[in-house]
Amino acid sequence: MIKLENISFSYKNKPVLKDITEDFHAGEIVGLVAPNGTGKSTLLNVLMNYETPQKGQLIIDKKGTYKSARKQIKLYKKISMMPDQQDLYNHKTGLEHLMMYKKIWKSKIPVKELINELNMAHYINDLVGNYSLGMRQRLCFAMQIAADTKIMLMDEVMNGLDPTNVTLISTIMAKKRDEGKLIIIASHLLDNLEQYADRIFFLSNGQLELFFDRKIGTKDQTRYLKINEADCRFLSEDIIERGQLLAEGLFLLPLDNGDEKELFLNLPLEKMSSVTVSRLSLKEAYDIKFGLNKKD
Numbered sequence: 157m158i159k160l161e162n163i164s165f166s167y168k169n170k171p172v173l174k175d176i177t178e179d180f181h182a183g184e185i186v187g188l189v190a191p192n193g194t195g196k197s198t199l200l201n202v203l204m205n206y207e208t209p210q211k212g213q214l215i216i217d218k219k220g221t222y223k224s225a226r227k228q229i230k231l232y233k234k235i236s237m238m239p240d241q242q243d244l245y246n247h248k249t250g251l252e253h254l255m256m257y258k259k260i261w262k263s264k265i266p267v268k269e270l271i272n273e274l275n276m277a278h279y280i281n282d283l284v285g286n287y288s289l290g291m292r293q294r295l296c297f298a299m300q301i302a303a304d305t306k307i308m309l310m311d312e313v314m315n316g317l318d319p320t321n322v323t324l325i326s327t328i329m330a331k332k333r334d335e336g337k338l339i340i341i342a343s344h345l346l347d348n349l350e351q352y353a354d355r356i357f358f359l360s361n362g363q364l365e366l367f368f369d370r371k372i373g374t375k376d377q378t379r380y381l382k383i384n385e386a387d388c389r390f391l392s393e394d395i396i397e398r399g400q401l402l403a404e405g406l407f408l409l410p411l412d413n414g415d416e417k418e419l420f421l422n423l424p425l426e427k428m429s430s431v432t433v434s435r436l437s438l439k440e441a442y443d444i445k446f447g448l449n450k451k452d
């Protein structure tokens with residue numbers, strides 16, 4: 157549904173996206189993960205043609221391109237970016253915002269149902285100027301759902317939301333995916349993203365690196381022994397040397413040497429607070445890739 161072919165983008169002399177080639181499909185939620193200032197928003201802005209790549213080609217919904225103003229207008233019926241809280245009008249009600257989006261995109265979304273689904277009925281007729289941060293955020297999400305485009309781009313959709321609303325919005329996103337929408341979302345809420353995204357990419361050095369694909373699982377199939385930092389006293393120096401100690405005190409040892417049986421036989425499991433073996437979670441992979449390794 158979206159084809160990126162050798163896309164490169166720089167701000168003046170600062171390269172942000174480097175030769176990205178990737179396809180995103182209908183009926184999937186794609187997660188973009190990276191530290192602040194890496195280029196997630198830039199990539200979304202390129203997909204919306206708010207920024208024009210210096211190199212490469214972007215094809216949306218089979219043959220669509222941004223090569224003329226007329227083509228752009230056509231594409232904007234199919235692709236939308238979630239509005240920002242700064243785009244809201246304080247002197248209008250939430251309902252007026254939803255009706256405006258429904259009208260502009262000529263969508264057939266039942267707005268009343270959407271309001272109930274998002275638990276917004278008790279404040280939707282109040283002026284937006286009186287909304288809290290989380291209420292405004294839910295409205296921004298609802299506006300994009302009301303526009304009902306085939307492709308939805310969302311930058312930090314979960315900003316300022318309490319856990320109940322994070323769950324609520326995740327459920328609606330999954331429902332939209334099941335209806336065939338392509339949803340691309342940049343998020344720092346890693347545990348949440350891992351629950352519903354179909355594919356998750358790290359953006360690193362200007363490139364997309366696949367971390368997870370629901371069809372195949374994590375790309376890195378290595379299993380890790382995971383123990384608390386305090387229990388590292390039971391490990392030999394050379395084992396500690398082979399592992400990584402994450403900032404929050406979790407020691408990870410890749411089990412790729414074939415010596416795990418011997419390793420386990422030598423561990424005083426009864427004295428250790430917790431020992432697990434599993435593949436890397438998104439959060440752990442993120443910490444290894446971008447975070448501080450306490451041993452460094």
Ligand SMILES: Nc1ncnc2c1ncn2[C@@H]1O[C@H](COP(=O)(O)OP(=O)(O)OP(=O)(O)O)[C@@H](O)[C@H]1O
Nearest residue numbers: 167168172190191192193194195196197198199342
């Ligand atoms: N308009 C601009 N002009 C010049 N540089 C910019 C501009 N917008 C962003 N940048 C730079 O491009 C890089 C990528 O920024 P971007 O906003 O895409 O990051 P991000 O991954 O979305 O970050 P965050 O998680 O903070 O939203 C940053 O170094 C930023 O300073």
